[in-house]
Amino acid sequence: MKTLEIPMDPIGTTFTFGTLSILWLFNRWLVARRQAVRSGKPGGDAAMAPELRKTAKRGGERKQGKEGGKSDVTGKPSGKAARRPGIVARVVAALGQLFRRQPAEDPDHGLYSAQPLLNKEERVLFVELERQIRSIFGSGYWLMCQVSLGEILKSKDHGAFWKINNKRADFVLMSPSYMPLATIEYQGSGHWGFTEEHAEKAEKSDALKRKALRSAGISMIEVFENWNPRSLRKQLVSLKKRKT
Structure with a gap:
């Protein structure tokens, strides 16, 4: 009995999975970096000098003020800054649009048209x-x-x-x-x-x-x-x- 073989594009498949793997690793690095900064553990970017941290914080607040992203009483950003998607989400969305299959056009579209039943x-x-x-x-x-x-x-x-x-x-x-x-x-x-x-x-x-x-x-x-x-x-x- 013959089996049905579905042809696949190895280059396209490898590129897609490779890109998604890199994005996943980059996302994991971002999460680990944020956790290190919040816990105050030394190492990497978390070991920056207090003055440098204050400077970076002030620069971030000025950037949020220009974009209308003020902080609420809890200290969390609101407005545009709260709604802005992360870089990973934007890249994933762009890749999804790129690799989304477009529906095939109907070859019979417009081949027929309606006419009155009676003259x-x-x-x-x-x-x-x-x-x-x-x-x-x-x-x-x-x-x-x-x-x-x-x-x-x-x-x-x-x-x-x-x-x-x-x-x-x-x-x-x-x-x-x-x-x-x-x-x-x-x-x-x-x-x-x-x-x-x-x-x-x-x-x-x-x-x-x-x-x-x-x-x-x-x-x-x-x-x-x-x-x-x-x-x-x-x-x-x-x-x-x-x-x-």
């Missing part, structure tokens, strides 16, 4: 259809948009199914039990295209839809560009008489 003419028809359906059929009936025929039709003949699967109905009228009662096709200005070839292709597609829907007992209402609310109502009333 302007179809939206006008959709609004009128919904109003007429509520008036004629009552509540519980639904109007769906841009529905694949493969979602409302099925067939044991796989070849026949795949012929209609990618075909779409502009609108589908659904019963309260979500069964399709009819499809509504809008034969608008763009339906037939601008060439004879496109018009012939559209006619063949419509013929295939009619045949498949008729086989399933589903009506197909065709609404042409010159429709009006009165003609639309007449078609829907006729549909209700046939289906109820």
Whole structure:
């Protein structure tokens, strides 16, 4: 059985761990130095002359005064001096920013963009259809948009199914039990295209839809560009008489 080997960068890893080790040792030296100064034990910087200590203390107080870091009643620095991070913390933070992995950019970002489900003419028809359906059929009936025929039709003949699967109905009228009662096709200005070839292709597609829907007992209402609310109502009333 093959094992998965994860490639590593030995130079980068050694540099990172080496830097962190040096910082840790430097931090330990600072802590030991501060403890020696506070305890007053001789040795190293703790053995400096009292006058030199006073001079250093006065210089530190003047520096704090310039930066607005006054001491409180306990003698501890406050203001900027109290909030200023130590050199070790700043170096560690800088290294963390340096070695932080940047998220990879999505290669598909901007590849797609949204578009309206219906064009302007179809939206006008959709609004009128919904109003007429509520008036004629009552509540519980639904109007769906841009529905694949493969979602409302099925067939044991796989070849026949795949012929209609990618075909779409502009609108589908659904019963309260979500069964399709009819499809509504809008034969608008763009339906037939601008060439004879496109018009012939559209006619063949419509013929295939009619045949498949008729086989399933589903009506197909065709609404042409010159429709009006009165003609639309007449078609829907006729549909209700046939289906109820």
